Amino acid sequence: MDPAKKLSINDVARLAGVSKKTVSRVINNEPGVTAKMLKKVQSVIDEYNYTPSRQARALALNRSFLLSIIHDNPNASFVTEALYGALDICRPAGYELIVHPCDFKKQDTVDEIIRFVSNLKIDGVILLPPVSESDELTKRIREIGCNFVRLLSTASEDDAHMIYHNDGAAVGQIVSHFMDLGHQEIGLIRGPEKSQSANQRYKEFRSALATNSLNLPKNHIALGDNTFRSGMECAEWLLGSNRPPTAIFANNDEMAIGAIVKAQKMGLKIPAELTVVGFDDSPQASRMWPALTTANLHVREMAELAAQKLIAQCNGDIEAAAGIRVAVDPTFVRRQTTDVPALPTEKT
Amino acid sequence: MDPAKKLSINDVARLAGVSKKTVSRVINNEPGVTAKMLKKVQSVIDEYNYTPSRQARALALNRSFLLSIIHDNPNASFVTEALYGALDICRPAGYELIVHPCDFKKQDTVDEIIRFVSNLKIDGVILLPPVSESDELTKRIREIGCNFVRLLSTASEDDAHMIYHNDGAAVGQIVSHFMDLGHQEIGLIRGPEKSQSANQRYKEFRSALATNSLNLPKNHIALGDNTFRSGMECAEWLLGSNRPPTAIFANNDEMAIGAIVKAQKMGLKIPAELTVVGFDDSPQASRMWPALTTANLHVREMAELAAQKLIAQCNGDIEAAAGIRVAVDPTFVRRQTTDVPALPTEKT
DNA sequence: GCACACATTGATCCCGGTGTCAATCAAGCT
DNA sequence: AGCTTGATTGACACCGGGATCAATGTGTGC
Numbered sequence: 218m219d220p221a222k223k224l225s226i227n228d229v230a231r232l233a234g235v236s237k238k239t240v241s242r243v244i245n246n247e248p249g250v251t252a253k254m255l256k257k258v259q260s261v262i263d264e265y266n267y268t269p270s271r272q273a274r275a276l277a278l279n280r281s282f283l284l285s286i287i288h289d290n291p292n293a294s295f296v297t298e299a300l301y302g303a304l305d306i307c308r309p310a311g312y313e314l315i316v317h318p319c320d321f322k323k324q325d326t327v328d329e330i331i332r333f334v335s336n337l338k339i340d341g342v343i344l345l346p347p348v349s350e351s352d353e354l355t356k357r358i359r360e361i362g363c364n365f366v367r368l369l370s371t372a373s374e375d376d377a378h379m380i381y382h383n384d385g386a387a388v389g390q391i392v393s394h395f396m397d398l399g400h401q402e403i404g405l406i407r408g409p410e411k412s413q414s415a416n417q418r419y420k421e422f423r424s425a426l427a428t429n430s431l432n433l434p435k436n437h438i439a440l441g442d443n444t445f446r447s448g449m450e451c452a453e454w455l456l457g458s459n460r461p462p463t464a465i466f467a468n469n470d471e472m473a474i475g476a477i478v479k480a481q482k483m484g485l486k487i488p489a490e491l492t493v494v495g496f497d498d499s500p501q502a503s504r505m506w507p508a509l510t511t512a513n514l515h516v517r518e519m520a521e522l523a524a525q526k527l528i529a530q531c532n533g534d535i536e537a538a539a540g541i542r543v544a545v546d547p548t549f550v551r552r553q554t555t556d557v558p559a560l561p562t563e564k565t
Numbered sequence: 566m567d568p569a570k571k572l573s574i575n576d577v578a579r580l581a582g583v584s585k586k587t588v589s590r591v592i593n594n595e596p597g598v599t600a601k602m603l604k605k606v607q608s609v610i611d612e613y614n615y616t617p618s619r620q621a622r623a624l625a626l627n628r629s630f631l632l633s634i635i636h637d638n639p640n641a642s643f644v645t646e647a648l649y650g651a652l653d654i655c656r657p658a659g660y661e662l663i664v665h666p667c668d669f670k671k672q673d674t675v676d677e678i679i680r681f682v683s684n685l686k687i688d689g690v691i692l693l694p695p696v697s698e699s700d701e702l703t704k705r706i707r708e709i710g711c712n713f714v715r716l717l718s719t720a721s722e723d724d725a726h727m728i729y730h731n732d733g734a735a736v737g738q739i740v741s742h743f744m745d746l747g748h749q750e751i752g753l754i755r756g757p758e759k760s761q762s763a764n765q766r767y768k769e770f771r772s773a774l775a776t777n778s779l780n781l782p783k784n785h786i787a788l789g790d791n792t793f794r795s796g797m798e799c800a801e802w803l804l805g806s807n808r809p810p811t812a813i814f815a816n817n818d819e820m821a822i823g824a825i826v827k828a829q830k831m832g833l834k835i836p837a838e839l840t841v842v843g844f845d846d847s848p849q850a851s852r853m854w855p856a857l858t859t860a861n862l863h864v865r866e867m868a869e870l871a872a873q874k875l876i877a878q879c880n881g882d883i884e885a886a887a888g889i890r891v892a893v894d895p896t897f898v899r900r901q902t903t904d905v906p907a908l909p910t911e912k913t
Numbered sequence: 914g915c916a917c918a919c920a921t922t923g924a925t926c927c928c929g930g931t932g933t934c935a936a937t938c939a940a941g942c943t
Numbered sequence: 944a945g946c947t948t949g950a951t952t953g954a955c956a957c958c959g960g961g962a963t964c965a966a967t968g969t970g971t972g973c
Contacts, residue, residue: 587951625957
């Protein structure tokens with residue numbers, strides 16, 4: 218009677234005077250157990266604080282009760298948000314979550330991910346961009362019979378779960394805001410051409426400008442890669458052009474902040490001499506001065522929903538098995554980087 | 566012959582014409598296998614790309630091959646750094662890492678952590694502050710036979726692994742730097758009184774000031790709780806005193822940035838009218854303007870070391886079993902928040 | 914009171930590994 | 944050659960659950 222040793226289903230069965238199968242039925246809420254039996258078993262379970270072994274259950278059911286969140290750039294703020302959102306849902310549901318960072322630029326990353334998922338018999342994965350945008354990966358994940366949800370990825374035609382953001386409204390608000398402030402020369406720091414969401418946002422931005430009878434000349438478009446450094450470089454390029462923008466919209470907060478830092482280094486006052494808007498509402502956005510006007514993606518809520526759907530699917534919930542597509546509208550967040558009207562433009 | 570089905574040790578044994586125990590010996594590099602046998606088994610393993618089942622192994626060995634990193638505040642930048650540092654080590658070693666956030670202010674958090682560790686049969690945990698500073702927790706973790714490493718926690722007398730930072734030198738450099746810039750009125754935003762590391766840093770700071778024949782009056786000490794908001798509040802209080810400091814040292818970057826934002830909102834120029842120094846070298850520190858002077862704790866390297874030691878312990882590595890204590894010196898990082906000398910003080 | 918149908922229960926095997934210990938084998942010795 | 948000895952090898956039980964299906968119980972109708 219080693220008190221430290223956890224007891225097994227056999228111990229419980231012996232103590233309750235029943236077979237282990239009956240105990241198994243009780244812990245799994247299976248039907249067909251009489252009230253008398255149930256009470257007998259349950260009291261032993263309660264008294265000794267018995268919990269079934271995950272390892273044994275995993276072996277018997279050929280499942281791991283492990284989910285994973287796969288992402289590329291650990292520095293992106295949405296990764297952390299998604300991680301904690303998913304954790305909140307997974308743990309109470311009896312699943313654990315494994316963080317799996319990867320380098321999606323490398324050639325053999327897909328192989329590596331597949332190996333990871335199949336070695337650990339991961340029950341389901343949440344894919345974050347840019348990983349979520351690879352059709353090759355999802356095809357192979359499906360092949361090995363693993364459930365998955367795409368998060369923050371707009372494209373793809375398949376019928377898997379997909380939870381994404383619908384930038385149209387928020388981008389429209391941003392452009393209207395620029396109009397209200399009187400900006401005529403508006404610059405864009407766009408995201409990588411490979412990124413579907415960056416392309417989408419670029420399109421929305423261009424069309425919102427068009428709605429306001431503005432066009433987007435080539436020298437007002439800088440191509441960034443969503444990093445702080447690239448934000449700085451793009452800002453330098455935009456501000457160095459012969460007709461520099463008075464307002465800049467960046468594909469994400471990280472680049473927006475890079476642009477602001479570069480502009481400040483160059484001696485420009487924000488927002489008096491340059492207006493900047495980001496996209497993400499990362500933690501830094503509200504922890505700087507002037508605070509960054511941006512759009513909140515509601516990543517945490519989306520991740521919670523993704524985890525719920527994924528778990529339902531892993532548990533064989535029929536209703537949840539069909540792929541869902543949820544589009545969430547980002548919320549425009551107005552802060553101080555857009556606090557003053559544009560400088561009067563001199564006539565050319 | 567379902568090609569999708571992973572093969573088991575029995576399949577390998579059959580294909581190689583040996584017993585499963587021999588296969589087991591091969592995959593575990595056990596001695597006492599003749600070259601002939603080894604080659605026979607290995608070729609089958611290679612041909613079919615066999616990998617043993619983690620679940621089965623976990624059940625047989627009564628281990629999970631799971632490590633966990635337990636922390637309180639997901640927003641603290643060192644958590645992310647520690648997480649990715651540990652991940653880098655865990656995965657190649659065949660361990661997976663589970664992130665376990667908790668609310669350490671709650672009464673039953675220790676119980677909850679113990680339940681988590683014992684339910685999952687976690688092989689070892691990395692404890693981050695403030696969780697790493699609880700002797701009750703480590704006592705109970707030890708009771709259930711789980712390995713652990715304390716990270717970034719200075720105190721405690723026990724013989725467990727402990728990897729911490731030695732603030733003395735860096736704090737000394739910060740104070741010297743203040744002296745060089747000519748500051749006489751120096752304020753401190755200290756960390757919570759419960760935090761051993763905050764107390765330690767406070768002590769170091771006070772003694773470094775004393776070395777320079779300066780004392781730290783009560784109205785130059787603000788008590789913060791390491792959050793951005795608290796940094797703002799403390800700065801407001803310090804700057805509102807009848808003899809406001811011209812330089813502020815904050816217990817961490819988060820509060821330093823809060824102080825800077827508050828000061829800027831109040832119209833002060835940083836660093837011309839107020840010098841601020843933080844501690845952590847969080848990502849934001851270098852992504853703002855002016856960039857924050859601070860001290861880099863080398864969290865990632867410490868986490869890697871912690872994971873290595875923990876894994877050695879879990880693997881029963883005798884040499885690593887004895888507790889080690891590693892103290893790492895933070896590196897002073899000079900940036901722009903301390904770029905100009907103090908304003909000349911008017912005589913009182 | 915008895916036969917039958919149906920609901921509950923449990924004996925046994927399986928999941929895929931590891932540990933124990935006896936059986937086998939080759940080499941060294943008299 | 945025959946025996947001892949130490950090194951390999953393998954048969955079998957075990958880890959702690961779940962699934963199958965036979966055995967037992969319970970209730971219904973006649």
